[in-house]
Amino acid sequence: MRHISALTTRRRVVGSLAAVLLCAAGLAAPAATARDTDGARETGGASDTRDRSAAEARPSAAKAKLPGDLARTPPMGFNNWNSTHCRAEFDEAMVKGIADLFVEKGLKDAGYQYVNLDDCWALPQRDANGKLVPDPKRFPNGIKGVADYVHGKGLKLGIYTSAGTKTCSDIGFPGALGHEVSDARQFADWGVDYLKYDNCNNQGVDAKQRYIAMRDALKATGRPIVYSICEWGENKPWEWAADVGHLWRTTGDISDNWSSMLSIMKQNLPLAEHAGPGRWNDPDMLEVGNGGMTDTEYRTHFSMWSIMASPLLIGSDLRKATPETFEIIGNKEVIAVDQDPLGKQGKVLSSDGGRWVVAKEMQDGSRTVALFNETGTAQSIATTAGAVGLPDADGYALRDLWQHKSYNTAGRIAATVPAHGTVLLRVAADGTWGKNPPAVELGLGGDPLVEAGQAKKLTSRVTNLGRTSAQQVSATFSGPSGWRIRATSPSTAGSLRTGASLSTSWTVTAPRGTAPGAYDLTLKAAYRSPGGARAARVLPLTAHVVVAPPAGDSAVSDLPWMSAVNGWGPVEKDTSNGEEAAGDGKPLTIGGAVFAKGLGVHAASAVEYYTGGACEKVAAQVGVDDEKGAKGTVTFEIWADGKKAASTGVLTNADTARGLTADVSGAQVVRLVVTDGGDGRDSDHADWAGPVLSC
Numbered sequence: 001m002r003h004i005s006a007l008t009t010r011r012r013v014v015g016s017l018a019a020v021l022l023c024a025a026g027l028a029a030p031a032a033t034a035r036d037t038d039g040a041r042e043t044g045g046a047s048d049t050r051d052r053s054a055a056e057a058r059p060s061a062a063k064a065k066l067p068g069d070l071a072r073t074p075p076m077g078f079n080n081w082n083s084t085h086c087r088a089e090f091d092e093a094m095v096k097g098i099a100d101l102f103v104e105k106g107l108k109d110a111g112y113q114y115v116n117l118d119d120c121w122a123l124p125q126r127d128a129n130g131k132l133v134p135d136p137k138r139f140p141n142g143i144k145g146v147a148d149y150v151h152g153k154g155l156k157l158g159i160y161t162s163a164g165t166k167t168c169s170d171i172g173f174p175g176a177l178g179h180e181v182s183d184a185r186q187f188a189d190w191g192v193d194y195l196k197y198d199n200c201n202n203q204g205v206d207a208k209q210r211y212i213a214m215r216d217a218l219k220a221t222g223r224p225i226v227y228s229i230c231e232w233g234e235n236k237p238w239e240w241a242a243d244v245g246h247l248w249r250t251t252g253d254i255s256d257n258w259s260s261m262l263s264i265m266k267q268n269l270p271l272a273e274h275a276g277p278g279r280w281n282d283p284d285m286l287e288v289g290n291g292g293m294t295d296t297e298y299r300t301h302f303s304m305w306s307i308m309a310s311p312l313l314i315g316s317d318l319r320k321a322t323p324e325t326f327e328i329i330g331n332k333e334v335i336a337v338d339q340d341p342l343g344k345q346g347k348v349l350s351s352d353g354g355r356w357v358v359a360k361e362m363q364d365g366s367r368t369v370a371l372f373n374e375t376g377t378a379q380s381i382a383t384t385a386g387a388v389g390l391p392d393a394d395g396y397a398l399r400d401l402w403q404h405k406s407y408n409t410a411g412r413i414a415a416t417v418p419a420h421g422t423v424l425l426r427v428a429a430d431g432t433w434g435k436n437p438p439a440v441e442l443g444l445g446g447d448p449l450v451e452a453g454q455a456k457k458l459t460s461r462v463t464n465l466g467r468t469s470a471q472q473v474s475a476t477f478s479g480p481s482g483w484r485i486r487a488t489s490p491s492t493a494g495s496l497r498t499g500a501s502l503s504t505s506w507t508v509t510a511p512r513g514t515a516p517g518a519y520d521l522t523l524k525a526a527y528r529s530p531g532g533a534r535a536a537r538v539l540p541l542t543a544h545v546v547v548a549p550p551a552g553d554s555a556v557s558d559l560p561w562m563s564a565v566n567g568w569g570p571v572e573k574d575t576s577n578g579e580e581a582a583g584d585g586k587p588l589t590i591g592g593a594v595f596a597k598g599l600g601v602h603a604a605s606a607v608e609y610y611t612g613g614a615c616e617k618v619a620a621q622v623g624v625d626d627e628k629g630a631k632g633t634v635t636f637e638i639w640a641d642g643k644k645a646a647s648t649g650v651l652t653n654a655d656t657a658r659g660l661t662a663d664v665s666g667a668q669v670v671r672l673v674v675t676d677g678g679d680g681r682d683s684d685h686a687d688w689a690g691p692v693l694s695c
């Protein structure tokens with residue numbers, strides 16, 4: 001993973017540099033001494049530009065936290081990093097443009113407030129007085145200029161620096177280590193309202209000490225400044241930073257892909273108990289709208305960040321954003337989940353088989369429930385009002401926060417959730433359920449895997465979850481034009497009482513010659529509540545047009561896959577992963593052995609092949625590719641339909657290629673999975689060497 005690898009490299013340099021400095025000073029010294037030593041090195045003869053007060057102001061953990069009323073709910077705003085990094089388009093025009101759009105597009109009204117500048121806003125050198133200098137090309141009117149503009153719109157301005165000698169950018173802008181008091185003063189004088197304080201080039205100085213020093217410096221300015229700790233979760237800030245900052249990053253950097261977002265979500269979810277008003281877990285900024293995920297995935301990203309009470313910092317350039325992006329980030333019902341004043345982070349109730357139920361207690365006694373589907377196929381995900389913590393009641397009001405519709409349920413909370421999707425519901429035992437139509441759950445039996453020109457049998461089910469009956473129920477099933485979809489059993493029912501279902505059999509036929517790939521299908525139920533009010537529920541589904549596997553032995557890399565998910569860059573055929581563009585890999589190499597055929601992937605990865613019940617065996621050599629040195633740890637798994645048929649356990653670079661064979665008899669789909677081995681997906685380049693499918 002590129003950016004993080006760069007960071008880890010930087011961290012390694014930092015560690016050894018600190019050690020050398022300590023040795024040179026003949027010290028097995030406390031961190032503070034290392035910092036003083038380094039400060040002298042860093043500024044050479046000009047150590048006079050460092051804060052004279054830094055030594056006296058040596059941080060005390062006992063000091064009260066920053067002004068109390070800030071960030072009572074998770075901060076909301078914008079940060080340029082995810083869309084621009086250090087590129088030239090990060091400038092005054094961008095910042096002003098974002099502030100304008102916050103107002104014009106209703107985002108300010110929706111709660112977005114902070115317009116934050118990330119790395120690369122400064123010149124690489126301080127001035128003769130040790131002061132920071134804004135880059136005059138990017139910010140011709142200085143930071144004060146943009147702060148005034150942003151404040152003029154009733155918004156707030158944020159800035160960035162690092163608790164180190166330089167920031168994280170490879171160019172290396174000045175960091176605030178040893179300059180805390182002066183830099184904080186400068187920020188306050190410019191009118192800054194929010195500081196993101198990063199972790200690069202920290203010279204091995206103790207994290208608490210570095211972050212407390214800046215807290216005290218911010219406090220000393222007398223200006224209310226939200227303080228965002230960004231040490232990537234390395235020192236478990238959730239255990240010590242509640243009195244230091246208002247929020248703390250819990251993970252490495254997010255990037256704009258499904259696997260990164262998912263991995264970060266999974267690291268942040270278990271930390272729920274540490275969050276609360278004025279102290280938030282920060283799983284990093286939003287990628288919604290940057291183009292690397294589907295809108296379904298971005299809705300999951302936004303839903304899950306909200307149910308985790310995460311800071312909502314928009315990370316796409318709104319000047320180029322689509323209506324869908326504005327619709328996602330502007331969803332006030334979802335934002336209200338994030339901003340609920342009780343300040344609880346949602347907790348995981350279950351996650352079996354990638355079917356996640358997360359519930360968040362809300363101030364009004366209701367619960368927000370996320371039914372999140374991590375898998376690549378639609379899944380039925382269910383819980384109950386009791387399980388999410390609601391009291392016993394005859395019925396419950398259930399609000400779908402993406403569809404903006406209200407229903408009633410007798411207690412079961414369930415939906416079939418599309419691949420990578422999230423159904424976000426707010427459920428209340430407030431006695432208002434009776435005015436809503438009943439909720440129904442739509443489901444599909446059988447995999448929508450279709451060979452062109454051949455009729456495929458599928459069964460739909462409409463189940464009434466409501467306390468009241470569902471009447472005049474009808475199911476419809478539609479697909480792309482030219483597809484034939486026919487009901488072969490009744491598709492209507494006069495009335496469904498609580499818990500009853502209408503099942504309908506269908507045949508689905510894609511025209512002969514339809515190209516292999518994914519196609520949209522839509523299952524819909526229309527019905528009436530007992531009072532006659534119309535209601536409907538829609539389930540978007542994905543059909544895969546597939547080609548029967550060839551008889552005999554086939555090299556897997558010569559077969560077309562049905563779907564491929566990869567941690568970094570695309571899955572590569574017959575080369576290693578390479579991380580970025582397609583075709584950037586090297587020869588597949590495990591423990592010095594080179595393989596001509598196979599797949600080069602990066603955890604977390606899943607590549608699916610259609611086997612149509614006609615194959616018996618998958619056999620491969622597997623291992624961590626040599627190209628990334630000694631860091632990767634992964635496990636290889638072969639799945640036959642929903643079952644794990646074989647796995648390796650954790651492998652590292654120390655392991656030579658290992659044989660992995662699975663019996664896949666009868667399976668419709670075989671899935672080749674690589675997980676991160678439980679330690680995050682850093683440098684996890686994994687090779688399926690010479691895999692063969694026997695049918």
Ligand code: GLA
Nearest residue numbers: 081118119168169198230253
């Ligand atoms: C680190 C941070 C990122 C970003 C960059 C800027 O990687 O974690 O969020 O601020 O530095 O260089």
